Amino acid sequence: MYEVGNIAIIGSGSWATAIAKIVVEHTHHIGWYFRRDESIADFRRLGHNPTYLTSAHFDLNEVTLSSDINRLVQDYDTLIFVTPSPYLKSILKKVKTKLNNKFIVTAIKGIVPDENLVCSEYFHKVYHVPEDNLAVIGGPSHAEEVAMERLTYLTVGCSDQEKAKAMTEVLASNYVKTKTSPDVLGIEYASVLKNVYAIASGICAGLQYGDNFQSVIISNAMQEMERALTALNPIPRSMIDSVYLGDQLVTGYSNFSRNRTFGMMIGKGYSVKSAQVEMEMIAEGYFGTKCMKEINRHLHVNMPILDAVYNILYERISPQVEIKLLTDSFR
Secondary structure: OOOOOOEEEEOOOHHHHHHHHHHHHHHOOEEEEOOOHHHHHHHHHHOEOOOOOOOOEOOHHHEEEEOOHHHHHHHOOEEEEOOOHHHHHHHHOOOOOOOOOOEEEEOOOOEEOOOOEEHHHHHHHHHOOOHHHEEEEEOOOOHHHHHOOOOEEEEEEEOOHHHHHHHHHHHOOOOEEEEEEOOHHHHHHHHHHHHHHHHHHHHHHHOOOOHHHHHHHHHHHHHHHHHHHHHHOOOOOOOOOHHHHHHHHHHHHOOOOHHHHHHHHHHOOOOHHHHHHHHOOOOHHHHHHHHHHHHHHHHOOOOHHHHHHHHHHHOOOOHHHHHHHHHHHOO
């Protein structure tokens, strides 16, 4: 049976904090990378992340906090990356220790800008991490609900199902249910696209389209997602699984969803820049939209919702005009 060994969390945002809470409850020890020493000092003083999920308290005897990413990479066997995707490249540039002998788990629901690669592809192609040493955590999982210990279902994708199973056992608890999947790329690309479609849902809400239309746009989004995933990774999958449909529903409808919130602001007339400034948090779907648009120039998949969100965010076409054209394409 594969052992994940000791685990370090790379990232300090809300989802990283939620993952840290889940993992340390099982392992009773984690390493945890924070970029700023001031944040580490505040954490040690307060007993919780000073910026995100402040209600989640940690036993400081069970957490090794460090701003030295090389120390953590060297000392820990399993590295769970939970950073915003636009920051992944800059964080990895600091790493001087080899990564290809580590078990790399990505809980990043985004794509690496400029590279147009999901995170497992980036680790594999740039850092030569073997595919069976790469895993992804997906599923409908707002960090705020994990902090409140509300029931959550997570899927671990890995080509090595024994490693996936070992990771699910670390994550499982009385409020976290887990399962495995071999569909690493499908899970990652679905997590990118669901953010794009959540922005679309938010734009429609901001434009005061009702619940009837929301159900139509999400059902069309799932058809669009299936076409894209089939082109990107043509293996059998059930799109009604929680890691696909469930994640899309919670991201498209929940008030915790920063992508839906971002979209609502755009629909209400905010510019992209003003919405980003006011939110003070990264809406991954903004970056994912541009990346997926560029990827689809090679795939040639019919993706009208992606096109509409791209036109609104990057071509500055009126949301009212673009969404009206989109509604006319649905049946």
